[in-house]
Amino acid sequence: MEAWWRALIFDAGYNTSLVTLGAMLLGGGAGMIGSFVLLRKRSLVSDAISHATLPGLALAFILMALVFGDGRWMPGLLVGAGLSAAVGLWAVQAISHRTRLGEDAAIGAVLSTFFGLGVVLLTVIQSMAVSGQAGLTGYLVGSTAGMLAAEAQLIALCSLLLAAGIFVMRRDFLMVCFDPVFASTNGVRVQRVDMLLMLLLLAVVVIGLRITGLILIVALTIIPPVTGRFWTDRPLRVVALAALLGALAGYLGVTLSSVREGLPTGPLVVLACFVLFLVSFLLSPRRGILATLMAHQRFKRRVHLRQGLLAMARDEAIFDDLTMRVLRRQGFIRRDGVATPSGWAAARDAEHEERLWALYRQYYPEESAQLDHRGLLPIERVLSPDTIMVLENRLMMGRGAHP
Amino acid sequence: MSDFLMFSLVPMTVAIVICMSCALLGNFLVLRRQSLIGDAISHVALPGIVASFLLTGTLASSAMMLGAGVSALFTVAMIELIRRLGRVENSAAMGVVFTSLFALGVLMLEWNEVGTVHLDVEHALYGNLESLIWFEGTSLAALVDPRALSDLPPQLARVAWMGALVVAFVVAFRRSLVLASFDADFAASVGARPTLVGLLLVVMVAVAAIAAFEAVGAIIVIAMFICPAAAARLMTDRLASQVALSQLIAVASAVLGYVLAGYGPGWMGLGVSLSAAGMIATLSGGFLLLACLFGPHRHRREALST
Numbered sequence: 045m046e047a048w049w050r051a052l053i054f055d056a057g058y059n060t061s062l063v064t065l066g067a068m069l070l071g072g073g074a075g076m077i078g079s080f081v082l083l084r085k086r087s088l089v090s091d092a093i094s095h096a097t098l099p100g101l102a103l104a105f106i107l108m109a110l111v112f113g114d115g116r117w118m119p120g121l122l123v124g125a126g127l128s129a130a131v132g133l134w135a136v137q138a139i140s141h142r143t144r145l146g147e148d149a150a151i152g153a154v155l156s157t158f159f160g161l162g163v164v165l166l167t168v169i170q171s172m173a174v175s176g177q178a179g180l181t182g183y184l185v186g187s188t189a190g191m192l193a194a195e196a197q198l199i200a201l202c203s204l205l206l207a208a209g210i211f212v213m214r215r216d217f218l219m220v221c222f223d224p225v226f227a228s229t230n231g232v233r234v235q236r237v238d239m240l241l242m243l244l245l246l247a248v249v250v251i252g253l254r255i256t257g258l259i260l261i262v263a264l265t266i267i268p269p270v271t272g273r274f275w276t277d278r279p280l281r282v283v284a285l286a287a288l289l290g291a292l293a294g295y296l297g298v299t300l301s302s303v304r305e306g307l308p309t310g311p312l313v314v315l316a317c318f319v320l321f322l323v324s325f326l327l328s329p330r331r332g333i334l335a336t337l338m339a340h341q342r343f344k345r346r347v348h349l350r351q352g353l354l355a356m357a358r359d360e361a362i363f364d365d366l367t368m369r370v371l372r373r374q375g376f377i378r379r380d381g382v383a384t385p386s387g388w389a390a391a392r393d394a395e396h397e398e399r400l401w402a403l404y405r406q407y408y409p410e411e412s413a414q415l416d417h418r419g420l421l422p423i424e425r426v427l428s429p430d431t432i433m434v435l436e437n438r439l440m441m442g443r444g445a446h447p
Numbered sequence: 448m449s450d451f452l453m454f455s456l457v458p459m460t461v462a463i464v465i466c467m468s469c470a471l472l473g474n475f476l477v478l479r480r481q482s483l484i485g486d487a488i489s490h491v492a493l494p495g496i497v498a499s500f501l502l503t504g505t506l507a508s509s510a511m512m513l514g515a516g517v518s519a520l521f522t523v524a525m526i527e528l529i530r531r532l533g534r535v536e537n538s539a540a541m542g543v544v545f546t547s548l549f550a551l552g553v554l555m556l557e558w559n560e561v562g563t564v565h566l567d568v569e570h571a572l573y574g575n576l577e578s579l580i581w582f583e584g585t586s587l588a589a590l591v592d593p594r595a596l597s598d599l600p601p602q603l604a605r606v607a608w609m610g611a612l613v614v615a616f617v618v619a620f621r622r623s624l625v626l627a628s629f630d631a632d633f634a635a636s637v638g639a640r641p642t643l644v645g646l647l648l649v650v651m652v653a654v655a656a657i658a659a660f661e662a663v664g665a666i667i668v669i670a671m672f673i674c675p676a677a678a679a680r681l682m683t684d685r686l687a688s689q690v691a692l693s694q695l696i697a698v699a700s701a702v703l704g705y706v707l708a709g710y711g712p713g714w715m716g717l718g719v720s721l722s723a724a725g726m727i728a729t730l731s732g733g734f735l736l737l738a739c740l741f742g743p744h745r746h747r748r749e750a751l752s753t
Contacts, residue, residue: 082536082539085536085538085539086538087536087538087539087542088483088538088539088541088542091483091486091542139739142739142745142746143681143739143742143745143746143747144680144681144744144745144746144747145677145680145681146477146480146482148480148481148482148483148538149477149480149482149673149677149680151482151483152482152483152485152486152669152672152673153482153670153673153674153677153735154732155486155669156486156666156667156669156670156673156674156728156731156732157670157674157728157729157731157732157733157735158732159666159725159728160666160667160670160724160725160726160727160728160729160731160732161725161728161729161732162725163666163722163724163725163728164708164721164722164725164726164729166722166725167719167720167721167722167725168719168721171712171719185553259490259546259549260546260549260550260553262542262546263542263543263546263547263550266539266542266543266546267542267543267546267547269539270533270535270539270540270543273535274533307554307557307558308553308554308557310550310553311549311550311551311553311554311557312550312554314546314547314550315547315550315551315554317547318543318547318550321543321547325529325532325533331532331533331534332533333532333533336532
């Protein structure tokens with residue numbers, strides 16, 4: 045606990061602090077870029093990209109091991125990873141655009157083929173007598189233990205640049221994500237912006253390899269945006285929130301992993317993301333489960349109240365328990381089920397309103413078809429006073445005509 | 448020859464059976480644009496297996512299969528829940544669930560140092576096909592010797608059951624499967640129960656993924672769910688030929704992949720062997736690449752004008 049606290053307040057050594065900062069920047073960048081990708085409904089493209097880094101990583105390792113005798117130099121590995129990820133990304137685009145296969149098949153095919161190739165190359169490395177092989181497993185599930193200061197600096201710097209780049213491009217991305225045609229009439233080069241979006245996604249994935257590992261980096265680009273979406277409907281706020289949540293997850297995950305030797309960073313970062321997601325999923329006032337359930341309960345009670353009052357007005361017996369309870373709580377009936385004076389008044393009002401609604405449906409069939417009132421709101425909250433006046437007059441005239 | 452019997456026959460058979468059954472189901476996944484369900488389910492087998500190990504303390508395969516099965520169903524339920532209640536887009540919901548569960552699995556592994564008992568992330572991902580050695584398979588006579596046959600690795604029987612189950616499912620439900628995959632509304636109108644069939648398909652995918660997972664790891668499963676069926680889809684317009692072609696490609700990937708991985712380096716004068724699972728996945732991707740370049744039906748058809 046104390047070790048975690050020290051990491052939380054950036055007091056656990058230069059490297060840990062640097063890695064924490066890097067992970068926060070990375071999480072922020074991943075959250076931002078992921079929001080746009082989510083809007084574009086292409087979230088799982090990053091899964092293909094991240095798995096496609098493995099053959100590049102392994103090849104770069106082999107090349108560097110053959111030339112320099114040690115394959116662990118991180119910038120070289122990341123360049124290799126980036127190149128093969130770019131090939132994978134291109135393959136996904138080519139398969140989904142130029143053949144009849146859907147993007148899901150393209151993603152799955154690229155992901156598994158590239159990863160399979162990477163695994164083959166890993167076994168090649170195992171058979172080579174070179175040092176530093178253990179360094180590669182860190183790229184599978186992420187590990188920040190034993191990270192060099194230079195590596196941490198590189199990650200932090202790249203993440204900062206990426207975050208800045210995404211921030212600059214945010215308006216173009218947004219336009220392309222929502223309405224490519226509108227964007228192109230506004231002089232935005234849609235193809236180029238789309239490409240840039242994907243390249244930035246690729247860069248985030250590659251930079252994040254060392255921290256979360258290639259299997260889990262995809263989570264950083266998906267979960268924070270989805271979480272942010274729970275709290276707001278405004279796109280740029282989703283982006284900002286996702287950046288914040290991603291940074292928070294990076295912060296919590298990396299500091300937690302520094303508590304105990306051998307705790308993998310990637311899973312902790314992802315689980316931190318997931319906890320934030322779960323909280324939002326339950327508690328968000330707009331789309332959360334709790335809010336949805338409560339809205340449903342409110343709706344149910346309104347229906348029962350309405351139906352109960354109408355039944356009272358028509359002098360029908362009420363057998364439903366919930367209806368009785370709702371009416372009793374409102375003071376419309378007594379404990380023994382006999383209506384109170386206020387109950388009678390409310391019942392008469394409800395019946396009157398129901399007649400007005402019936403007239404409204406009769407005279408304005410199209411408008412009423414568009415309304416989603418179901419007779420549950422007071423009529424004056426839905427219709428304008430003029431309309432209600434017209435309906436009242438019609439109701440009176442109707443009574444006059446048919447006594 | 449005895450070398451082949453002892454070291455290669457069982458892994459190769461297992462690989463062939465797994466590839467064929469996964470590719471068979473894959474045809475429908477690709478048609479329904481649900482390819483990534485296979486991806487998600489094979490990832491979450493890991494947390495299921497680790498959790499069942501932590502609960503029961505054994506690596507007995509029945510417990511592991513149960514754990515993986517439960518986690519697969521849990522995943523599907525979670526995805527649906529998040530998609531419906533949270534109004535989150537399908538692929539994003541999938542991404543949220545399977546990455547989180549996989550992360551949980553990795554964390555449980557590392558936290559409890561289960562790594563020492565032959566269960567680690569690498570094993571989960573690319574399996575251990577080469578370890579399925581048939582020690583009694585010393586000569587051809589062993590093929591008819593009941594004592595030697597009883598020594599066959601248990602994975603073989605399990606995989607065979609899985610294959611039989613998958614084939615039985617597809618044969619029994621072929622009409623509904625085809626209808627539901629092409630036109631769910633029509634299927635519903637003629638009483639073919641598309642929702643039920645879809646759910647059963649997911650269950651079968653889970654069964655296949657879990658049985659295969661233990662023997663060969665997740666990567667081959669994902670590749671086989673998608674690549675052969677996708678390649679076959681680019682070769683023909685008829686479903687029957689597509690299924691047949693996908694089976695052919697699956698077998699070819701399995702056999703060639705296994706041989707290349709096991710003997711390829713030897714031919715080049717290197718005394719090592721490569722990951723068979725990885726090689727099989729790579730080859731199936733190679734077949735897909737060929738189909739993408741030359742498949743007679745690779746282009747998207749223009750919509751029929753009405």
